[in-house]
Amino acid sequence: xxxxxxSQKLAILSDAARYDASCASSGTTRRDSRDGxxxxxxxxxxxxxxxxxxxxxxxxxxxxxxNFCIYDCAYCVNRVSSNVQxxxxxxxxxxxxTIEFYRRNYIEGLFLSSGIIQSPDKTMEDMLRIAKxxxxxxxxxxYIHLKTIPDAAPELIEEAGLYADRLSINVELPTDQSVQxxxxxxNPATIRKAMGDVKARKDVAGExxxxxxxxxxxxxxxxxxQMIVGADGSTDATILGQSTMxxxxxxxxxxxxxxxxxxxxxxAKLPLIKPPLAREHRLYQADWLLRFYGxxxxxxxxARPDGNLDLDIDPKLAWALQNRALxxxxxxxxxxxxLLRVPGFGTRTVGRILSTRRYRSLRYDDLLxxxxxxxxxxxxxxxxxxxxxxxxxxxxLRARFAPPPEQLSLF
Amino acid sequence: xxTVPLPRIGTDxxxxxxxxxxxxxxxxxxxxxxxxxxEMGELFAIxxxxxxxxxxxxxxxxxxxxxxxxxxxxxxxxxxxxxALLWRLRHQPGLMxxxxxxxxxxxRQMEKGVHRCKHKMKxxxxxxxLRQGGARRSFAAWFEPTxxxxxxxxxxxxRRFADxxxxxxxPDVTAQFIDGNLTFHPGQPKPDLPEDATEALWGTYFCNxxxxxxxxxxxxxxxxxxxxxxxxxxxxxIHDLIAGAEAKVQExxxxxxTLPPERVAKIKxxxxxxx
Ligand code: SF4
Numbered sequence: 001x002x003x004x005x006x007s008q009k010l011a012i013l014s015d016a017a018r019y020d021a022s023c024a025s026s027g028t029t030r031r032d033s034r035d036g037x038x039x040x041x042x043x044x045x046x047x048x049x050x051x052x053x054x055x056x057x058x059x060x061x062x063x064x065x066x067n068f069c070i071y072d073c074a075y076c077v078n079r080v081s082s083n084v085q086x087x088x089x090x091x092x093x094x095x096x097x098t099i100e101f102y103r104r105n106y107i108e109g110l111f112l113s114s115g116i117i118q119s120p121d122k123t124m125e126d127m128l129r130i131a132k133x134x135x136x137x138x139x140x141x142x143y144i145h146l147k148t149i150p151d152a153a154p155e156l157i158e159e160a161g162l163y164a165d166r167l168s169i170n171v172e173l174p175t176d177q178s179v180q181x182x183x184x185x186x187n188p189a190t191i192r193k194a195m196g197d198v199k200a201r202k203d204v205a206g207e208x209x210x211x212x213x214x215x216x217x218x219x220x221x222x223x224x225x226q227m228i229v230g231a232d233g234s235t236d237a238t239i240l241g242q243s244t245m246x247x248x249x250x251x252x253x254x255x256x257x258x259x260x261x262x263x264x265x266x267x268a269k270l271p272l273i274k275p276p277l278a279r280e281h282r283l284y285q286a287d288w289l290l291r292f293y294g295x296x297x298x299x300x301x302x303a304r305p306d307g308n309l310d311l312d313i314d315p316k317l318a319w320a321l322q323n324r325a326l327x328x329x330x331x332x333x334x335x336x337x338x339l340l341r342v343p344g345f346g347t348r349t350v351g352r353i354l355s356t357r358r359y360r361s362l363r364y365d366d367l368l369x370x371x372x373x374x375x376x377x378x379x380x381x382x383x384x385x386x387x388x389x390x391x392x393x394x395x396x397l398r399a400r401f402a403p404p405p406e407q408l409s410l411f
Numbered sequence: 412x413x414t415v416p417l418p419r420i421g422t423d424x425x426x427x428x429x430x431x432x433x434x435x436x437x438x439x440x441x442x443x444x445x446x447x448x449x450e451m452g453e454l455f456a457i458x459x460x461x462x463x464x465x466x467x468x469x470x471x472x473x474x475x476x477x478x479x480x481x482x483x484x485x486x487x488x489x490x491x492x493x494x495a496l497l498w499r500l501r502h503q504p505g506l507m508x509x510x511x512x513x514x515x516x517x518x519r520q521m522e523k524g525v526h527r528c529k530h531k532m533k534x535x536x537x538x539x540x541l542r543q544g545g546a547r548r549s550f551a552a553w554f555e556p557t558x559x560x561x562x563x564x565x566x567x568x569x570r571r572f573a574d575x576x577x578x579x580x581x582p583d584v585t586a587q588f589i590d591g592n593l594t595f596h597p598g599q600p601k602p603d604l605p606e607d608a609t610e611a612l613w614g615t616y617f618c619n620x621x622x623x624x625x626x627x628x629x630x631x632x633x634x635x636x637x638x639x640x641x642x643x644x645x646x647x648x649i650h651d652l653i654a655g656a657e658a659k660v661q662e663x664x665x666x667x668x669t670l671p672p673e674r675v676a677k678i679k680x681x682x683x684x685x686x
Contacts, residue, residue: 006612007611007612007615010612010615010616010619011615011618011619012619014615014616014619014620015619015620017620018619018620018621018622019622032570032571032573033570033571033572033573033574034569034570034573035573036573036574036591037574038573038574039571039572039573039574039575040571041567041570041571043567043570047530047533047534048534048634049534049535050534050535050617050635050643050645051630051631051634051635052617052620052621052622052631052652053621053626053627053628053631053649053652053653053656054621054622054623054625054626054627054630054631055625055627055628055629055630055631055634056622056625056630057634058617058620061616062620070678070681070682071682072675072679080671080674080675080678080679081671081672081675082669082671083669083671083672097612100609100612101609101612101613101616103538103540103548103550103572103575104537104538104539104540104550104607104609104610104613105536105537105538105552105568105572106537106613139574185682259625261622261624261625262624262660262663262664263663264663264666265666265668265669266663266666266668267668268668272663272664274624275624275625277625277627352510355508355510356508356509356510356511358508359505359508359509360509360511362511363511365511366510366511369510369511369513369516370510370511
């Protein structure tokens, strides 16, 4: 095999990394390099430096250290039984690519993951070496996200947390049975233990010791995970139940949903379907409702008997249509909790309604100016000059929002 | 009648100083002409000195913060609109909370435009290595902002790229950062920047991180509007990526499952601890 040059390696190892949905670079500590002795800054919200034609944000240099892997996860392009071309970066190559891309303002930092080579510990050690060099030799103050290897020694994972802004461990599939079926070398209990260790270590770092000093900085942007959607038979109710557990028990910052999409040299075990992008989108919306709008999983998934979300309309609208007895709500008097449940009102709109209604009684046009989507909201609210009349309970309300059924054509 | 000259560089402080004096002296909005960067020419130049600072009028902090954004908007009416709202605020102190007021809504919308422009500048400036040798490396970029956002955005680049020298040239204002000092200069035509080999690597990354099975062009263009493409080195690949996506996915589907490579059996035995 001829030696690969840097560009060829980059092509192979970014291609292999694109199935990880996360590219976030926000929510870490504020840092800069004004002292002139280092490179980089992080200031709250991350920046998307480019968008690919798949509509995804490119914020980080997202690459694998190597796509050689001794595991055989059916959904993964890097599994040992696949015949894709393999490559491996040297630590120096990863460091140089990160720094040179960063200096040209292409990226916010590095998201490094890896196939498992030789052993989980060896893999984790190599990733650590890269992160440490970036921080200590290059004085890099940008963002670093490391995907940890769950089977690696806890000390290694702990050390990773000192250099990284975020650690992630993918749960991969929504149920333990699916993990066993499709990722036979992985152990769901080990994955959960690793997440639990990171959480415990982070809790300690946040506490002050008796001298009043804070512990060492430890993954300030928290941990995240990813679930593949559509590879196994799990329902949305199962998936969202799993997310709620992850947010609650492990204080995860984000759960990413990744529509299973065709990969090169796929296994016969998993058919290459069209990636369920609409489903992925609805899951993100539902996830949002769980975290910021006070909804419970059962409320969101109650609309359909099969435990899946309605693909044609968003989950909040679906819930409102099922619970019409609670509507219309009066925007001039309703509680914040209830306003958050109005389809077409976001958290920002609700904030504006609450601050403005202290000064005046709100009208339909006022809501428009505040950025509410009244096409959706109008059936569910009353305002100073607006009542929906029979609209709230009309039988064809759902049809106003759902896309019309596809036209049939002769063939 | 007052004509208030406002410079292109340092607009924010000049506007704030003038507005303070004028509102303190009770000058009504109709009696002020705001002249940005001498655009009005000699015709309207009335040399009335601004009133001295006598009385200090209290303005809500939220107005001051909003004004600091809006002054960089490209709308020639921005200064007059801000002053008119300041004028109304004297008797309507709660006005800033009224999200439904039309004047305020317009200013908030302009503020948002500047926010967005600033954000896009942070995202889309692309430096090229000037390869000049010396203790500090030097880089330069050409950028075309929608509003006058170079000045308020340059400190971000100074905080981030403090260990290198850089220049961001634009038709509006050019920012330079040399040995830790940030300075602003009049805008300029596009300079000839040397080729930078790293751009090709960045292009390779852009092409390969893209998943052809998830084509969603409108999601891309809403965040990365076409007007920015000409100064983004990666954008030259977009057309081919879109054109080839369908075929690539079909190729993956059509490929029959292959037999696992020979090493698999050995690796699996090792994993089970049998070797
Ligand atoms: S461990 Fe599984 S998911 Fe991770 S790279 Fe290897 S095969 Fe892919």
